[in-house]
Amino acid sequence: MSQSGLELLFQGQNLPRLLAGFGVTLRVAAVVLALGLSLGALLGALRTLPNRGLQVVLRGYLEIFRIVPTVVLLFVAYYLLPQLGGLNLSGEAVAVVTFTLWTAAEMSDIVRGALVAVPRHQVEAGAALGLTRAQQLRFILFPQAVPLALPGTINLATRVIKTTSLLLMISVMDLVNVGQTLVEANSHLHPTFAFWLYGALFIGYYLLCAPLSWWAKHIARQRKAVTND
Amino acid sequence: MSWSVIQASLPAFGAAFWLTLELAALGIAGALGIGAGVSLVQYFRVPGLHQVASVYVDVARNTPLLVQLFFIYYGLPGLGLKLSAPVSGVLGLIFLGGSYMAEAFTGGYNAIPKSQLESGAALGLSPRQLARFIVLPQGLTAAVPGLAANVIFLVKETSIFTVIAIPELTNTALDLIGLYYRSNESLLMLVVAYAIILVPLSWGLTQLERKVRHVTIGA
Amino acid sequence: MTEPLLIVNHLAKAYGQTPVLEDINFTVNKGEVVALLGRSGSGKSTLIRTLNGLEPFQGGTLTFAGQAIDPTPATWLALRRRIGMVFQSYDLFPNLTVLANLMLAPVQVAHQPKAQAETAARTLLTRFGLAEFADRYPSALSGGQKQRIAIARALLMKPALMLFDEVTASLDPEMVHGVLALMTDLARADMTMIVVTHEMGFARKVADRILFLDDGRITADMPAEAFFTAPPTESARNFLASMTDR
């Protein structure tokens, strides 16, 4: 009891262990973002095609992942799918797959919105020049849609990072889970340890997400200045 | 899948269902209130308060609800501040949701073309009258889709209350799994329970968006 | 007819470091129609917005109806009740019906009783041939109808001076006619007006005087007929040529 809860945080292996948990959080988030954003971009592009069946399927996919809370998705994937005869993956792999599907669903909506927001006459001007559909996408639609989709995508990225805090519920040793074991191992030494530790987690996530949010705001503001209302 | 298991756990799910609705409603109402207040403070750049509001939105939006709840429920008692689980949960939801709602409101106000404000000013309307007759009605209409998305999001976030032992839907489902090992039935009921809340809610909010647009701009 | 309503003296205005208006001097008399011409970017909108307090200015003085304008928010708020303005962008409030758009300023700013404001609004709508639209929302109107209602909205405040900034520029060519006809009627009814326009025929026919703005300075201030028959500068000549020679 001779030390404060804050000092305890820096004792022994506590800090390196927290950082290792932070590493797991980062790793999962990075893999999920790489896979989810690419898959979502593809699905978003598909959603602009005039094919009814495809629309219904992709819309249904989006709505399911929108309606079911992420925690529940995690549990279903972790516990139920293997029993129903599907794949059996580690907690981290399950998290990556689940979050990727969720991220892709959200991303598909952002991308669809951006593609639809590119003025129709831009694409028509390309068509009038004799560009094929693929060339219209490659030279006109995608380059113009990317800046439109960027702020929404960055905001989605911060949500993905924040959602990794749920990993502890399926046995992944992420930042929050490591934090909990630290609390259990140390809190009898100082009653305020939990306060400082959870405070540190708070700051950790903030440092990860806030710069991304600022960047998104900056881009959105720049666009507004360019388009001048 | 066993029907009798489902039947046996219906009462527990029923209670959890109403508790989830109640906590979500309180949290969303609070978040709307905080969000509206914060967005107005930011819109009018109220000296002093305006910077506080920006810091709040920044912090609340960029940290996970799970960590916010851990901090409130397990961390704060170390400093002598002890809040009950439901109070902590609703406070966390308001803290997080307030920032999301504020951004949605602000987005609505910013969507108003500058020419609208200038033509109002040219008629001799004071800044307060501009706010009342132009910014608020038009801005709120523009904000409705964003607000509606946040309502859905916050309902789903109540699932995280399980970590502070609030017997809402997710906590109850996990509990039944831990007690009777009927994961299939429990998770199925959980998904169904959320669908019962969210599908009609989402539909109703879409109708509301349409209605608001019709009432305010007649189209 | 030579009682001055607005006197602009050595007015100067810059956006940041870039000067946009330099040493602007002119007078508008009661009942006069002044057309403000000049090429794109010459500063016409900036000048007209400055006269209504929508843009702050850095030097010079404005005198309105014999009183020097001290450029504070409170002064402008009071003055805007006496200066009406209509913009290029259709600026009706989409959240209000046509009637509510018309009654907003009379009731909220001029504190007229609602019944009186409504009677006045409906009377003017009828005069403009727009009575049937009173209860519609702006989204259900054509561009030309919107602009005529925007003019009515400004007129209901009984302004001493009306400012128009290219009010026909966004209209389909067929709609232009009705709006210009309305403005011509106003001019004939002795409304004092400053009109920025690209419609040379209208300017020539309706304006008493032309102010020609060239790169932020007034380089011509003369009777309309004289300006069109003998443009005084090279730049004015080029401008007129580009506007008419098609």
Add this chain to the structure above:
Amino acid sequence: MTEPLLIVNHLAKAYGQTPVLEDINFTVNKGEVVALLGRSGSGKSTLIRTLNGLEPFQGGTLTFAGQAIDPTPATWLALRRRIGMVFQSYDLFPNLTVLANLMLAPVQVAHQPKAQAETAARTLLTRFGLAEFADRYPSALSGGQKQRIAIARALLMKPALMLFDEVTASLDPEMVHGVLALMTDLARADMTMIVVTHEMGFARKVADRILFLDDGRITADMPAEAFFTAPPTESARNFLASMTDR
């Protein structure tokens, strides 16, 4: 000069259940300039877009350079290399520089070597007096400059027919002149053109023939001078009056 380039026969088009074009028949000969006139909503844009395959149609036939057009995507893809089009909205690609805008179709569609496409593009820019803008992005250009570059972009594909849909309608009046002058030059160089325009002076001076569209039908097809001196229908008379009487 009477070799037909485009023959339109019994063309019919509807949006859903609403017919927009009905029984359209006309011929455009090589080197001819045809002005397509009509009031807003009469179907001018729809017609011109149909001629380029941007809108599907429900009845009738099109014949281009002696070949019946079978309206499949592949046919249109091939045909668009021979039919250039410029729209009202500035349609330069904002994500590409001026030069890249000009080289896109020659390189990607006509498979010209890059160096050759660049030389051709720079030569045309110089001819149009726009050489200095080659490396700018469209956002740094005025509307008139953008439209002239859009015309250059279409011309670089060496089209047999050029379609123009109100290319000056969004321009500031001063910018209109330069674009119309360029189109006049093209007409004098015997380019075959169909031009939708609200500029009556230009139509009268430059067009060989007028097609007047009234509510989806062609109600006049006659030499330009005849159309303007003696409009053949009540509707055409009203239209001309609303366009000129200001």
Add this chain to the structure above:
Amino acid sequence: GKSASTSTDTVAQIKKAGVIKIAVFGDLRPYGWIDQSGKRVGYDLTLARRIAKDLGVKAQFVQVNADGRVDALKAGKVDLVLANFTVTPERKQVVDFAEPYMKVSVGVVSKKTAPITKVSQLQGKAVIVTKGTTAEQYFTEKQKGVTLQKYDSKTQQFSALKSDRAAALADDNSYLYAWVKNNPTYTVGIKTLNGDGFFKQDYQQTLAPYFGQDIQAQDIIMGE
């Protein structure tokens, strides 16, 4: 606490894989927790390492909470649970238990200043448990007058107790003893809660038919 595995023929598979995946607690001192240096230690862990050594394979640990233990096995996430897993009739239906390796039963810990020594004292009061433990099951079925606060992990439950969120906490008594040693202001006021024969009765009704006469209740149910 006991260990449990899904089936016997997995031993061959485990040997073939060269790795045994074992579910353990990460926050349950002294059975399975992570010490200050970040090493997994405790009674269960020592046993786990020993088992791995005997099988000649490497031990890989998966940290679980009480309510995830059965599903972790059922879903094949782990080969073995060494997470203070008490044999109960319900569990018996879904997993294979190995020989019990320790005797425990449910105990109740409370503040020394307001000790709980009889279950009757808890009527109308709040008691902390971890989801999916024997203690939770006992209170849920036998003590309906008690309000349960159900946590996911041991950390959460003990944190809640220390911030006075309930009158007492119920869990397997063996580690409550260890916990009060580190937290001397608390006492294990009720050492065993099975006096009324709850588990024994339950066993006889539901499981005895499966086991026959050779096996006695006390071989399966501990602490009675």
